[in-house]
Amino acid sequence: MEKRSLGRGLSALIPPREIARAAGETSECRVLSLGVREVNISKYQPRNKFDTERLEELMRSIKAQGVVQPILVRRSEEGYELIAGERRLRAAKQLGMETIPAIIKDADDLSLLELSLIENIQREDLNAMEEASAYQRLIAEFSFTQEMISQALGKDRSTVANLLRLLSLPKKVQEYIADNAITAGHGKAILSLPSEQEQVRVCNVVVKRSLSVRETERLIGKRLKGTRARTMRDDAEMAGLEDELRKAFGTRVRILRGKGRGRIQIEYYSDDDLNRIVGRLRACAAAAA
DSSP states (O other), X not given: OOOOOOOOTHHHHSOHHHHXXXXXXOSSSOEXXXXXXXXXXXXXXXXXXXXXXXXXXXXXXXXXXXXXXXXXXXXXXXXXEEEEOHHHHHHHHXXXXXXXXXXXXXXXXXXXXXXXXXXXXXXXXSOHHHHHHHHHHHHHHHOOOHHHHXXXXXXXXXXXXXXXXXXXXXXXXXXXXXXXXXXXXHXXXXXXXXXXHHHXXXXXXXXXXXXXXXXXXXXXXXXXXXXXXXXXXXXXXXXXXHHHHHHHHTSOEEEXXXXXXXXXXXXXXXXXXXXXXXXXXXHHHHHHO
């Protein structure tokens, strides 16, 4: 797949010549007045959360000054599909405006997703989960690799990889990140815990106590250390029991543990050996009866 260059600012969204002539004096690219109801939100829009306070500020500005920056759209069967400017479109709709200034651009699905990412990432409007989901769509729907995303967006590959890893967190933890209750740094630390239950449990503690990322890492380190210590104690106990059973039956015995259950393996090396072990088991059962 041909690599595309992202992260070039407004010139990536609208070529410089079009910006210079956006006043409508060229047939190549013009600012048009489109009906607000003609413009539909695209399924490729990466954002799904909007700050109510910032949206209200934008509405006050538009009410006083109008929509200064046109939205970017492409033609669709239903009319027009939004590429960039969703907050402006939402504000215009809530204000009951009939029309909105727009620039029409030819764009395929990949271009639409790329352009939406550019606008939102450069304005820092996407939360970490929205950005991770957008990267995942580039991988799943357009066969991008992490390296291609890294090069296209001008981000370090480890940054891309760490964001994508957040998608493996439990939904509850992802919601906390999306709501800015915790950061992606918290999420990365929580990922080191071995189970989803433990991840949610620790996340709730982090949110309740408003712990920093460093404090979260220390808390998780203590929990992991405690888990390792318990595991070592359990292993030592199992080894002691295996040794006790080995002496009782005169053969190798293994205790295989699972979650709340397991099995005991008693080895024998001949039919006579099997009969000997069975005899001892029967004797134990009779003594316990």
